[in-house]
Amino acid sequence: MKNKWMIPLSFVGGVLVTLLVPILVLALGAINMGADVKPGLIERTIAPWAVDRSVEKRSPKEKNPYAGEPAAIATGLDHYRENCVICHGAPDVAAAELSKGINPPAPLLGKEGDDTPDGELFWVIKHGIRMTAMPAFGPTHTDEEIWKIVAFIRHLPELTAQERASMRPQDGAGAHHHGAETNAVPDKAEQPIQPDHHGTP
Numbered sequence: 001m002k003n004k005w006m007i008p009l010s011f012v013g014g015v016l017v018t019l020l021v022p023i024l025v026l027a028l029g030a031i032n033m034g035a036d037v038k039p040g041l042i043e044r045t046i047a048p049w050a051v052d053r054s055v056e057k058r059s060p061k062e063k064n065p066y067a068g069e070p071a072a073i074a075t076g077l078d079h080y081r082e083n084c085v086i087c088h089g090a091p092d093v094a095a096a097e098l099s100k101g102i103n104p105p106a107p108l109l110g111k112e113g114d115d116t117p118d119g120e121l122f123w124v125i126k127h128g129i130r131m132t133a134m135p136a137f138g139p140t141h142t143d144e145e146i147w148k149i150v151a152f153i154r155h156l157p158e159l160t161a162q163e164r165a166s167m168r169p170q171d172g173a174g175a176h177h178h179g180a181e182t183n184a185v186p187d188k189a190e191q192p193i194q195p196d197h198h199g200t201p
């Protein structure tokens, strides 16, 4: 009879400890929430996996209705230049300075051989990713515009020199770039972000 409560009590005790320890850790402010701190192992492995699973489950399965259409790609470029290049950059186009302080970092998009389905790109652009710097563009862009941005992302590996130049800051506020129109190959010094260094803290 004495043992009757042992199992339920240790179960309740176990649950309390499992709940209280993490709450205590959070309550003591033990976790540094600064964006300039390298995330721990759990955050680096489990969080991206959970995001992938969530996006996969929710994304539309259809193909991009505008895939490969030159007019759609051109419209997509306009949106990309205005809304995306600051964080993501493009092949041979540097992202803005602020992109270096983003954690998790903004990946270079449209890598050669990227097999992310169209629908997943669409979903991420429309809804964003919570607790990262990736904004939702659904509130400001129609589905049609978002599909055109997806069409442009597919075109990123084949950017023309002219398209690249059009995405770099021109004369004006903050621009310290000379000869963007005449010289398609950028100065090394003006390319702070190389794809390989992009993700390292």
Ligand code: HEC
Pocket (backbone or CB within 6 Å): 048, 051, 079, 080, 083, 084, 085, 086, 087, 088, 102, 103, 104, 105, 106, 107, 109, 121, 124, 125, 129, 132, 133, 134, 135, 137, 149
């Ligand atoms: C303020 C910075 C910022 C802006 C602006 C931004 N993004 Fe992002 N984006 C991010 C970050 C950070 C991530 C990574 C989120 C993560 O790790 O889960 C991301 C992730 C993505 C992904 C998922 C990539 C992958 O491999 O999983 C896509 C697609 C994307 N962004 C497209 C865009 C497009 C298109 C635009 C413009 C319409 C845009 N982003 C604008 C910061 C930004």
